[in-house]
Amino acid sequence: MRSLRDRWDLNPERKGKTFTLTPYKPVYLLPARWTNKPNEMPTSLHETNSATEPIDYNRAEIRFQISFKTKVATGLLWGKGDIWLAFTQTANWQAYNEKESRPFRELNYEPEIIFNYPLDLSINDFKFTMAGVGFNHQSNGKSLPYSRSWNRVTMHLGMEYKNWTFLARPWFRLQEEAESDDNPNIEDYVGRAEFIVGYQPKNGQLFTLMIRNNLRFNQHYKGFAEFTWAYPIKNNLKAFLVVNHGYGETMIDYNWKQTTIGLGISLMEWL
Secondary structure (H helix, E strand, C coil): CCCHHHHCCCCHHHCCCCCCCEECCCEEEEEEEEECCCCCCCCCCCCCCCCCCCCCCCCEEEEEEEEEEEEEEEEHHHHCEEEEEEEEEEEEECCCCHHHCCCEEEEEEEEEEEEEEEEEEEECCEEEEEEEEEEEEEECCCCCCCCCEEEEEEEEEEEEECCEEEEEEEEEECCCCHHHCCCCCHHHHCCCEEEEEEECCCCCCEEEEEEEECCCCCCCCCEEEEEEEEEEEECCEEEEEEEEEEECCCCCCCCCEEEEEEEEEEEECCC
């Protein structure tokens, strides 16, 4: 597991160049991804954005994700802050569904602009490493009634403790006109913040837990949790296990609750 300082060019003596592609979120291929409850008739709380006929989706499909970032400006605010552009694409492919002509069930696109600033605060071995703010757009590029999208202003705080890494990421949604909102109340399902914990023992394995929720700790609580395990094979290639449960596994599933298990390979993980 590379440190946050390495991933985000935070060390002054090792400042990376601008316009160089580097990994951002996990990069993986899951040839086997299984869900307990396929969303065959996606619905939205917007009255015109609900499917009228079910599609016979398989429980098993292929999922893959690519994600990268590039620094476009450096040395801001007392010579320390950086601006990054990032892009993530996630694909869910019904490759085993011959009956429905093996369609791509869902493609999610997520461009971002991020301002990141290094921190030099510590309490014994617990280090506050970085903080920042960004603008995030996420959509699935589909037409009605399957269109889903939203815009967010995000904040983040990165921390490290020995072999542990922590990333807190709250956000608030930029509201849309009610008549054009593809997914009303998405923040009540997908959430208003996520918290990621990563642990890497000395044998090179990496365990992560991501928890995302709507910050309502009562009967209205909804959210999403994902556990990953990466086991080194060679260099950056790792065996990769993903288990998750909750709402918003993809944009089309923003208000759909399910449990999924995926197995495959990864080239880069969260942390």
